[in-house]
Each structure stands twice: as structure tokens, then as C-alpha cells.
Amino acid sequence: DGGITQSPKYLFRKEGQNVTLSCEQNLNHDAMYWYRQDPGQGLRLIYYSQIVNDFQKGDIAEGYSVSREKKESFPLTVTSAQKNPTAFYLCASRPPGQGASGYTFGSGTRLTVV
Amino acid sequence: KQEVTQIPAALSVPEGENLVLNCSFTDSAIYNLQWFRQDPGKGLTSLLLIQSSQREQTSGRLNASLDKSSGRSTLYIAASQPGDSATYLCAVDNTDKLIFGTGTRLQVFP
Numbered sequence: 001d002g003g004i005t006q007s008p009k010y011l012f013r014k015e016g017q018n019v020t021l022s023c024e025q026n027l028n029h030d031a032m033y034w035y036r037q038d039p040g041q042g043l044r045l046i047y048y049s050q051i052v053n054d055f056q057k058g059d060i061a062e063g064y065s066v067s068r069e070k071k072e073s074f075p076l077t078v079t080s081a082q083k084n085p086t087a088f089y090l091c092a093s094r095p096p097g098q099g100a101s102g103y104t105f106g107s108g109t110r111l112t113v114v
Numbered sequence: 115k116q117e118v119t120q121i122p123a124a125l126s127v128p129e130g131e132n133l134v135l136n137c138s139f140t141d142s143a144i145y146n147l148q149w150f151r152q153d154p155g156k157g158l159t160s161l162l163l164i165q166s167s168q169r170e171q172t173s174g175r176l177n178a179s180l181d182k183s184s185g186r187s188t189l190y191i192a193a194s195q196p197g198d199s200a201t202y203l204c205a206v207d208n209t210d211k212l213i214f215g216t217g218t219r220l221q222v223f224p
Contacts, residue, residue: 042214102148102163103212
């Protein structure tokens with residue numbers, strides 16, 4: 001079955017560490033997205049990529065980095081510069097074409113700073 | 115800047131009731147609007163997608179309407195069941211990204 005796989009499901013980070021969250025899709029979608037979800041707040045966009053080797057900052061990109069070397073993969077690195085990284089992270093993808101199809105989301109990674 | 119608001123923030127109803135969840139947005143220049151369901155600690159499940167040229171979409175007991183000119187969408191849930199308990203999120207798609215509301219947390223009790 002086609003879908004989005006996020007790993008790990010739970011991740012613990014020590015102060016000062018960089019950690020990388022994985023997102024893989026087999027839907028043949030061009031566009032991929034990373035969102036952050038905090039309790040009581042809506043999902044906020046971190047980074048997105050419309051095509052391989054290209055990506056744009058979202059609303060809260062500070063302290064995060066991404067790469068898009070393959071169409072199927074869009075990993076997110078949470079750097080030590082991100083002061084409050086504890087949150088639920090969701091990856092999404094969308095096929096090409098404006099408004100033609102909706103977004104598909106993964107099952108999320110919960111990151112906790114210890 | 116697009117802003118999305120969902121009302122009510124929380125709702126608790128007995129089983130069998132028909133429900134209306136509301137979503138409003140400030141910029142009517144959208145490509146589409148998508149309703150999602152989220153169970154605690156889980157990802158988002160797409161429920162309905164309404165393209166900008168459409169007025170409504172239906173799936174089983176769910177019906178979503180869209181009025182672009184007034185910046186509003188409603189999600190209607192018929193004959194609610196305890197299994198419908200979840201958070202419902204509305205999101206609008208413009209300029210190639212989804213903008214989300216903060217959701218309506220629904221509890222349906224037996």
C-alpha cells in the first residue's frame with residue numbers, strides 16, 4: 001500500500017544534540033512538507049519541498065534543516081539551535097497540480113528533550 | 115495572511131446526535147479545503163477534500179460544504195457514534211501549503 005512512513009515514532013534528544021527525523025513516501029508525490037504540532041496550537045509549517053534538490057522555509061524554520069536528495073525522502077534535522085524542540089512532528093506529501101488532490105500525512109514522530 | 119478559525123474548540127454530545135463543526139478563513143483565494151481527523155497521539159487522516167470550484171463533498175455520514183465568498187466551511191456528522199470521538203482539523207490550501215485551524219475536539223458518549 002502507498003503511504004508515508006515516519007521514523008522513529010518516539011525520539012529523545014539531549015541538550016545540545018542534533019537529531020534527524022525520517023520521512024519516506026512511495027506515493028510518487030513531488031511535494032513534501034514538515035509540520036510541527038504543539039498542544040493547543042494548530043499545525044505550523046517548518047519546511048517544504050516542491051521538487052528534488054529544492055526546498056523553502058516555512059513559518060518556523062529557525063533551528064531546523066532539511067534536504068531533498070531523492071523524490072521519496074525528506075529528512076528533517078532538529079539542530080541544537082532549536083530552543084524548544086519538544087513537539088509532535090508530522091510529514092506530508094502532495095501530488096503535482098494546484099488543488100487537484102489533497103495532502104497525505106504520516107503517523108508522526110514525537111520528540112522529547114531530556 | 116491566511117488565518118483559519120474553528121468553532122467550537124471542544125464539543126461533548128450523546129451518541130446519535132447530528133453535529134455541525136465550523137471553519138472560517140480570511141482569504142478566499144484558496145485551491146481547496148481539506149478536513150482531517152486526528153486521534154490522540156496519531157497522524158492525520160483525510161476525511162474530505164473540497165476543491166475551490168465545488169460546493170460540497172459527502173462520504174458516508176460526513177458532509178462538508180464550502181462557501182468561498184464568505185470564507186466558511188462546515189463539516190456535518192450525522193448520527194454520531196462514540197467512534198467519532200477525535201479532533202477534527204480544517205485546513206485550506208493556498209500558495210502551495212496547508213494552513214490549519216486549531217481544531218475541534220469532539221467527544222461522543224454512549
